[in-house]
Amino acid sequence: AVGVQRLMSTKTDGINTITIFGAGLMGAGIAQVSAQAGLKVILTDVTDKALENGLNIINKSVARVGKKQQPDDIEGFTKKVLANITTTTDAEQAVSSTDLVCEAIIESIKVKRDLFAYLDKKAGANTIFASNTSSLGISEIAENCTEERKALFGGLHFFNPVPAMKLVEVVRTDKTSEATYQALFDVTKRMGKVPVACKDTPGFIVNRLLVPYLLEAARMIDRGDATKEDIDIAMKLGAGYPMGPFELLDYIGLDTTQFIADGWVDKAKAGVLPEALVEPTSSIVDLVNKGELGRKSGKGFYDYT
Template sequence: MLSPTLRTTLNIMSTIRTQMNLAAANRLSTVHRHLSTTSQVNKIEKLTVFGAGLMGAGIAQVGAQSGLKVILSDVTDKALENGLNIISKSLSRVAKKKSPDDIEGFTSNILKNIETTTDAAKAVQDSDLVIEAIIESIKVKRDLFGFLDEKAKAECIFASNTSSLSVKEIAESCSNDRQARFAGLHFFNPVPAMKLVEIIKTPQTSTETFEALKEVTLRMNKSPVSCNDTPGFIVNRLLVPYLLEAIRMVERGDATPEDIDTAMELGAGYPMGPFKLLDFVGLDTTSYIAQGWREKAQSGEISKELVEPIGLLDKLVKEGKLGRKSGQGFYEYDNKK
């Protein structure tokens, strides 16, 4: 038989254990609620893409393929029709590998995830993520996001697919709260085939926003990398000066485009030499980026020597020799094939 003292001690210990178990259960419940809430906030299910060109159509396609409900928006019905045609042709190529016995069914099922509209306000009213893939003009981008800021729900994330402009400067067209949910999301062309996506963080971009964008790009079967909002981000910051220096080598008479391409393909293992790449990207595009960077060089964000004007590049652009799209750049192309 237990003594009164021992019985009292055991009762006290039992009470303490009960209180500790209740406290632990409460803490666990709080953690579960927090995780559940975070998951709901960060989970992106509805995507809106502005711009139905090659980039916008590609982004809409990979979003739809990953199971997202996508709204593709542009200023005209003709542009949207063109975007859907781009997506349909691309999906047909994918279907030949993934579903060769039912190409039409495969394509149709993906297209069911995509709606189109020319009404910008309607396009974002229920969106979790808005990606802009329109003309590379900071004014046009700022005007679009400034308008959408008042139309989208508060928790919606905004992202720009810009390849050369300051994400921070674009985001400043929005409220302070939205700027925390604003980032760059730079896909590469052609979007369905290229695995890389650069996620660009401004000083205001929240950790939650970055993680949400990382999660959704992984769902799109992409390989995301992170970068601060610096001119050119990662790829173009290294690539553009390399392309410009290759042009300078030809301008100085150091070597021919053919020999430089061969050297970089065989010596450095690059799949495409700088001049083949320049013609593929477009000499006007490269010139435009360099001009924009020269403005950044004035403020010390990038070295002036890297982006000094090149007479040969300017001459080719003025002559309309822009690369593959014009039939001639550093090489000649038969666009009739």
């Protein structure tokens, strides 16, 4: 609670209400850290079931945070955080009165672009728009918005698990205004995060380095170079990574990883990324085709059931 007050007292960004699209792994996490920072949160998704999934993720995680931040009254902490979150499946209502939209839906350029074009017409003239995309261009996502909105448009790239990972990549396009960029930077600090400045380049900083590594790990098992277990052990004990690449792929979600890789094939065709970085890997494709998407579906490279 002390942390919340301290963060609120530095408020300079004009953001009181945040609307989050997508109540999956990322949207739930962003909703949680926003609510912990004292923002009013509107969490939205396409079905009630998806919202329920998001609230389940939040409930489990808030209890973990409460255990550390307010061990004498975990229930009180949880209640206070959850009181800041409302949910709806009505996209128009969700943006009718909000300061910031943060989108964390499926990693598809078409779906994201269409959503923002729709929201542009429904949200207030001063509402800032941000995408949590892993790999898509912010300018491309904003393409069908008005020029006025493009000045209010940036990237807010959080990391999974959001409540534990300190970093946020704040992305500006050549149309993002200085005031928008500053507000995005400042609001991440209020959430207790450390922002870094990124240009609108594929994968920004982290994923430009991390995703090629993960895909090459998957290609290693395609080729039979080593087992997934040995690769995971090797990278943890030999390179000091907290998770091996297959544990991390399962953690991120194999569908999300496949969306990133597919999107990058087009970028390679356009000459923006090297072809070798995005060569498809059958071990990921095969699991996605079976619906084994990683931890979130109970099974991926490993079994979590």
